[in-house]
Amino acid sequence: MSVDMRTYLAHVELANPITTAAGCAASGDELSQFVDLSRLGAFVTRSITMAPRAGRPTPRMAETPSGLLNAVGLQGPGVDVFLERELPRLVDRGARAVVSIGGGSVAEYTALARRLADAPGVTAVEVNLSCPNVEDLGRVFARDPAAAAEVVSSVRATMRYDVPVVAKLAPDAADIVAVARACVDGGADALAMINTPLGMSIDVDTMRPALAAGTGGLSGPAVRPLAVRCLWQVHAALPGVPIVGMGGVFSGRDALELILAGACVVSVGTALFHDPYACLRILRELEDLLKERGFERLADAVGLAQRPPGAGPRHRIDLEESSL
Amino acid sequence: MKETAGTAVQVTGTVLTTRRVDAYHALTVVAPGIAERFRPGHFVTVAVGGPHTSMPARRAFAVHDVKPDYGGTVELVFAVRGRGTAWLAERKARDTLDLVGPLGRPFPVPRDPAACVLVGGEYGSASLFALADVLQRRGCRVDFVLGAASADRVFGALRARRMGETTTLTTEDGSLGLRGRVTDALPSVIADARADVVYACGPMAMLRGVTAVAVEFDIPVQVSIEEAMACGYGVCMTCVVPVIGDDGVTRMVRSCVEGPVFRGERVRFEDIGTIPFDALGAPGGRAQEGGAHTRNVS
């Protein structure tokens, strides 16, 4: 018997929980050479900005143990080209498009939300809060509960009521639960985490920073424990809020770990660079693991690790006694 | 093998042979699907480090050669540079390798017979021989200029001598051929061959120099660029270079999908590693297609 893999992003049903992570699958054209985008739970776009952006200088990438540092700087064509060319193509391909937005001020996020409000084919809006707030000395929105909440509530007020607004949080906040709570109070229908924490790498041969920008966002398996911790804390504090989990998911086991910590949707980022088929492979592996563990529905596994022992579908009664 | 709608495929290849070629390693891998789609200038990416690798980025390599044997083999030539290439150098016959390819925009070839000068630096020469084959089959004249720091780093000298109308070798230490750089020898080769076009593959500084020479002679130059890549198929946006488009606008384009082969004079070599102020979407600069200047938010 197959496992019921359907899940909900707020009130929107997704056929399965695996999506791309923002900024890790470009416009969709590139990935669609390899996989049918309609088979993903959803396709999350790169963070769209109002104006076209050239991004950061190169080198933009440095590999670290089980991780990747990147400083792409939200390179993209801007919202006009996105709405004209990229979104319609995603819709044509049958993808459910979650549109990630990024801005430097509350006004820019609001303006983006207004542009998306009447665009057909927007399944949800993900608010990338890891952008520096130009009006506040470049302090990152995601590190300040009040600033994050202001962006979210403004986007929520502007978006159509039936389109969920997802607040994407960063792990390097002093108190991620406080940021999460502020976002939910501000009207976020769901939360996504984790964005990349800031890291740095120095090339000991050139004796210079490896990235032109100096610092960059760390992703890949190296950050998975950080993601699990954030999911755990936020799901424990806000058990009713749907969470999109991500951070170093390379296999079905990794996805299951995030689900057990509290994620009901799992995004795949860096793994796509390693394996263009990663999303569908991880989905298949996840389904097999759930089946092996006796689950009939994915939903039963969400946050299971947080429930008291024995709450699983199969009660572990046959624990061997210690030989001591 | 997983087929795709586009041209690239992912295959689990089996290493057929490994050998040392002077300073380089050569791997022949059975990779049906890639071999038959290959055109000169294409590259492949290789997953390195095995199933539980700590190296999430794939490594890019130009395809040196493809053969129809065993359903299709591809040959890669590489230098050990860091952890990934060190792992690759330890592969033995019958090991498997995860390859994705063929990737990138191949070398465009002239419709009518033309005189072509092929310039290679270090292992960059590896991708020129398949190109020379195609050019010669189209009746083109091919002249080679190959160079490196020292004799053991000049790749393919023998094969170039067999194939080329002329072959000029340069080394910086003078241990083989002329002492100096390929760009020192290039003007006279272009003049003698009455070259119509130059093709080049090698380090960025060499490509810049070769482009300058070709521009001097007012002949087109196609360069194959090597910029650090994480995905190789256009999703990560890490491999960009500033390139001037047909409309005269500079954009930060991905060298893995829009390249790695570009018209040399379109690449702003002197601005690589920066975002030129006049590039589309540059901070504080050109923010709109068409050229309207609006302030950009960082």
Ligand SMILES: Cc1cc2nc3c(=O)[nH]c(=O)nc-3n(C[C@H](O)[C@H](O)[C@H](O)COP(=O)(O)OP(=O)(O)OC[C@H]3O[C@@H](n4cnc5c(N)ncnc54)[C@H](O)[C@@H]3O)c2cc1C
């Ligand atoms: C299109 C293309 C074709 C190439 N063809 C060849 C070839 O035929 N033979 C050959 O020897 N080398 C080739 N290279 C360079 C080769 O990809 C790098 O030398 C190799 O990735 C270094 O890996 P590493 O693990 O040894 O080094 P590390 O320093 O451990 O690499 C870390 C990361 O940086 C990237 N990186 C580091 N240096 C380079 C570089 N110079 N260019 C691109 N990415 C880099 C790696 O891919 C990896 O993602 C090519 C590169 C590109 C982009």
Ligand SMILES: Cc1cc2nc3c(=O)[nH]c(=O)nc-3n(C[C@H](O)[C@H](O)[C@H](O)COP(=O)(O)O)c2cc1C
């Ligand atoms: C190259 C790259 C670009 C990214 N761009 C964005 C982006 O535009 N917006 C965003 O919210 N997150 C972006 N991210 C973060 C990812 O969406 C994700 O949160 C993070 O990489 C952790 O997941 P992973 O380990 O599976 O990659 C980017 C990550 C990478 C590696």
Ligand code: FES
């Ligand atoms: S290497 Fe990823 S976009 Fe070019």
